Amino acid sequence: MITAAMSDASPPIAANAVAKSPRRARGRPTREEGEALREGILDAALAVFIARGFEAASMEGIARAAKVAKITLYRHYETKDQLFVEVARRAQLGVRERLGTVADAGIPLDAALRRIITKLYDGYTHPDYLAVMRMVIAEAGRFPKLGRAMLDDSAHISAPLVDYLQALKDAGQIDIDSPYDAALQISGLASGAGRYVLLTPGRHPASRRRWVESLVTLFTRAWRKQA
Numbered sequence: 001m002i003t004a005a006m007s008d009a010s011p012p013i014a015a016n017a018v019a020k021s022p023r024r025a026r027g028r029p030t031r032e033e034g035e036a037l038r039e040g041i042l043d044a045a046l047a048v049f050i051a052r053g054f055e056a057a058s059m060e061g062i063a064r065a066a067k068v069a070k071i072t073l074y075r076h077y078e079t080k081d082q083l084f085v086e087v088a089r090r091a092q093l094g095v096r097e098r099l100g101t102v103a104d105a106g107i108p109l110d111a112a113l114r115r116i117i118t119k120l121y122d123g124y125t126h127p128d129y130l131a132v133m134r135m136v137i138a139e140a141g142r143f144p145k146l147g148r149a150m151l152d153d154s155a156h157i158s159a160p161l162v163d164y165l166q167a168l169k170d171a172g173q174i175d176i177d178s179p180y181d182a183a184l185q186i187s188g189l190a191s192g193a194g195r196y197v198l199l200t201p202g203r204h205p206a207s208r209r210r211w212v213e214s215l216v217t218l219f220t221r222a223w224r225k226q227a
Contacts, residue, residue, distance in 0.1 A: 041066045041076060045087050050131045054084055054139050084139070085146055091132040092150050095123035096157040109173065109224060113216045116161060117190045121212060124191035133197050158183040174223040182223070189215050 029037065044066035048057045059080050063073040077083040099119050104112075123129060140147060158180070165179035176182045192211075 037068070037072075038076060041068065041073060041083075042087055042090055045083050046091070046128060046132070049084065049087060049135060050128065054080075054135055054142075059083070081143070084135075085143060085149075088132050088136050088146060089149060089153055091129050092153045093156070095120065095129070096153075098123040099157065099160065109168070110216050110220050112164070113186075113219055114212060116164075117186060117212050117215050118208075120187055120190035121208060124187075125196050130197060137197065154187070158187055161186065172225065175225045176223055186215070186219065189218075 041062070045057075045062045048062045048065050052061070057080065059073060060070060062080075062083070063070045066073065073083075077086065099116070136143070136146060136150065161183040162179045165174065165176065165182050168174045169176055169179055190212075
């Protein structure tokens with residue numbers, strides 16, 4: 001799962017299990033139960049951090065929102081700082097999950113770019129993602145290593161796009177020097193080049209479509225090889 005609001009909610013595994021099978025004996029949770037618990041804690045932490053900010057958020061409040069005992073929360077995350085880092089990186093990597101499979105090299109360039117840029121735009125402009133990024137910037141002094149970690153994560157996000165552009169370059173369909181740089185350019189402009197962190201974009205479909213189409217036109221004109 002990406003983030004609490006950047007992806008579909010996980011299916012109610014526990015509820016179905018209770019309805020269809022006898023109660024499991026007390027002991028260590030299954031892997032599925034452990035993962036569901038962790039995701040629930042991160043969902044709750046995201047909501048609390050967004051609502052109260054990092055400084056005002058408390059581990060007690062997060063445990064209460066997650067409906068777990070404080071000892072359970074501390075068993076997973078020893079400090080609020082550690083939990084915040086996990087929430088921030090989860091939001092970042094959620095964009096990669098939203099991107100999914102990029103495109104087949106056989107799809108027309110403009111159609112492929114439209115699909116890619118739309119997915120990136122939706123991920124980078126989601127209110128939860130923007131809220132987390134604003135907190136990361138505000139708390140940069142407290143978490144000097146987090147920025148570097150998130151830059152490393154951004155390379156992971158771009159990896160499928162880099163591979164796609166490399167395939168087009170190898171096939172002679174586009175004229176670019178560096179697929180990696182080109183992928184960063186697409187991601188940077190799809191995210192609003194940083195302006196959406198300062199000013200939340202409008203959610204009107206026409207605004208979204210206009211921004212996506214302008215980028216599709218920009219990149220296809222710049223990269224498409226002339227006959």
